[in-house]
Amino acid sequence: AAGVIQSPRHLIKEKRETATLKCYPIPRHDTVYWYQQGPGQDPQFLISFYEKMQSDKGSIPDRFSAQQFSDYHSELNMSSLELGDSALYFCASSSSGRGDTQYFGPGTRLTVL
Amino acid sequence: KNQVEQSPQSLIILEGKNCTLQCNYTVSPFSNLRWYKQDTGRGPVSLTIMTFSENTKSNGRYTATLDADTKQSSLHITASQLSDSASYICVVRSWGKLQFGAGTQVVVTP
Numbered sequence: 183a184a185g186v187i188q189s190p191r192h193l194i195k196e197k198r199e200t201a202t203l204k205c206y207p208i209p210r211h212d213t214v215y216w217y218q219q220g221p222g223q224d225p226q227f228l229i230s231f232y233e234k235m236q237s238d239k240g241s242i243p244d245r246f247s248a249q250q251f252s253d254y255h256s257e258l259n260m261s262s263l264e265l266g267d268s269a270l271y272f273c274a275s276s277s278s279g280r281g282d283t284q285y286f287g288p289g290t291r292l293t294v295l
Numbered sequence: 296k297n298q299v300e301q302s303p304q305s306l307i308i309l310e311g312k313n314c315t316l317q318c319n320y321t322v323s324p325f326s327n328l329r330w331y332k333q334d335t336g337r338g339p340v341s342l343t344i345m346t347f348s349e350n351t352k353s354n355g356r357y358t359a360t361l362d363a364d365t366k367q368s369s370l371h372i373t374a375s376q377l378s379d380s381a382s383y384i385c386v387v388r389s390w391g392k393l394q395f396g397a398g399t400q401v402v403v404t405p
Contacts, residue, residue: 215324227323227324230324232347232348237325237347237348237363238323238324238325238347238363239323240323240324
């Protein structure tokens, strides 16, 4: 069965650069969630979208923005990168945003030098 | 600090009157919010369940509202009956877990 696809899998950027992470949900899933997991930490919820509208917001920095497109894929845009942004970024998707199980992608490992 | 706070802690109302219970939460991400009624010595019974796209849901004389922007919910009991005397618990589902409020104890008097 198709799973959540994230790209790229690895990304290396320098401070103050920008990065864009992409997430392709499972087909017919209409909700996507973004999480940030620092080294040795629990995943922290950043933001979620349902039917292309922001549905919930967590600890997403103002330097980050995200959106969900008409084909339900989502992009997380990160600007003015800082060393502390180095983390594993997970995307998850679910169906109908009704508390259904979230299926996680493999993650994008971002390293900021 | 509890991420689901209910008010008031307790409430005494006359039979036939209306009342409103409040639930404020800081839980994130939000999946759904449930109101339960728990009679003394019994397990909780679900009254309503709402997702972020639902503003109001009714179950008989119980009407729940949800404002996902302000993270507030209320449970309104209309024309209270003696059988409404119970504890009313607000539960928010997040990250696969349930976060419970402390409950509001409602006593309906004749």
